[in-house]
Amino acid sequence: AQKITQTQPGMFVQEKEAVTLDCTYDTSDPSYGLFWYKQPSSGEMIFLIYQGSYDQQNATEGRYSLNFQKARKSANLVISASQLGDSATYFCAMRENTGTASKLTFGTGTRLQVTL
């Protein structure tokens, strides 16, 4: 089974609009972390936002917020007031603990295109 599922391979959003990128996860570990990264066409991986499984409030970082619904195992990224520079591929990732090791597993990504 997929650990991280991003069902939207590509999306379009108009500049200044808000957009939600979906992410669902699968784990039996009670302690885990969820991350979102942005990868522009230049290729680098940029950390955006983090949500811990025990965090009571949804994480926010500027125009980014994470809609964390623990019972539904979803961690959707919301980008408000989209800008042209937001065009990139966005990856959801989960860290879970497996014994003494800990792995970060990435989804397949959502390619976002912001249009005028």
Place this chain on the structure above:
Amino acid sequence: DAGVIQSPRHEVTEMGQEVTLRCKPISGHDYLFWYRQTMMRGLELLIYFNNNVPIDDSGMPEDRFSAKMPNASFSTLKIQPSEPRDSAVYFCASSPYLNQPQHFGDGTRLSIL
């Protein structure tokens, strides 16, 4: 502040050659990770270190791949002998603690002809 530094940025070599990728983590980060990104398989964790000690290398594809971390400020990923299917972007990342976000380098784009 300096981020994670990887070298080279691009590498093109013929199959059978030895390839060495280098990484300098962010100072003070105790964890270092090596990832590979391909169109077919996405981003995969190859190996990670804690305080220079390899913790989990279950993602290393085969014996042709090896990684070392001789000190806190340097790590290498070596492929010997290289094959065309090793062509990918290889990322190094570091974090201060395991549950903290990982900061990625710019990656090495490797092409094996």
